[in-house]
Amino acid sequence: MAKETKKSQPALTDEVVMNKIYLIRGQKVMLDRDLAEMYGVETRILNQAVKRNRERFPKDFMFQLNNKESENLKSQIVISSWGGSRKLPFAFTEQGVAMLSSVLNSAVAIQVNIRIIRIFTKMREMLLTNKDILLKLEKLEKDVTTSKQDIANIFEALKQLLTPPAEKRIRIGFKPDEA
Structure with a gap:
């Protein structure tokens, strides 16, 4: 009986997952190769599972x-042009990542998906919190x-009250004031 060798999986910390989330076409997405690595499968296996279940992945999911x-x-994350996939990668939105757990039915895939969805949720909460803080700062600034x-108006009024008025000479006598 041959012993199965498993590829060791890197520690899946929040930071590792966050570094694999990219902003493409105005959406936060994860690439097929990064997801496959996290799930401990080859990219082609992940993509085959998606192709077999294409109806589960509309354009807003993938x-x-x-x-x-x-x-x-490639230029942003310094990927070598040699080796690796010759096909254009697939990008999965948060909903697409969630749907992957239904097509990759393994314990690892389910646990990884839970972790990723929690991180997407944390990111959304952080953005909302920052938005609230920015709105409060704008109000405070106004x-x-x-x-x-x-x-400034109060100080101007105080200056006027504290500054004695210029003395006006009052003429006494029978001579009219000359202009």
Whole structure:
């Protein structure tokens, strides 16, 4: 009986997963090769499972990168042009990643998917929190600007009250004031 050798899987930390999430076409996506590595399968196996279940992956769940996007990605993450896949990679949105757990029915795939979905959720929560903070800062900035003008007006009024008026000479006598 031959002993099965398993490829050791890298530690799947939040940071590792976050570094595999890219912004392409205005969407946060993960590439087929990165997902395959996390699941401990070959990229072709992952893509075959997706092709067999194509109806589960509409365009908003998964799309294939075009040449320009692929080249841009290669330059960003320094992928060698030699070796590796000769096909354009597939990009999976958060919903596509969630759907992968139904076509890659292994314990590893399910656990990895849970981890990835939690990280996508954390990222969304962080963005919403940052948005709330930015809105509060804008409001505070407007309040401070308004308050600055109010404070300047108060100081101007105080200066006028503290500065004695210029003495006006009052003439006493029977001579009319000359202009």
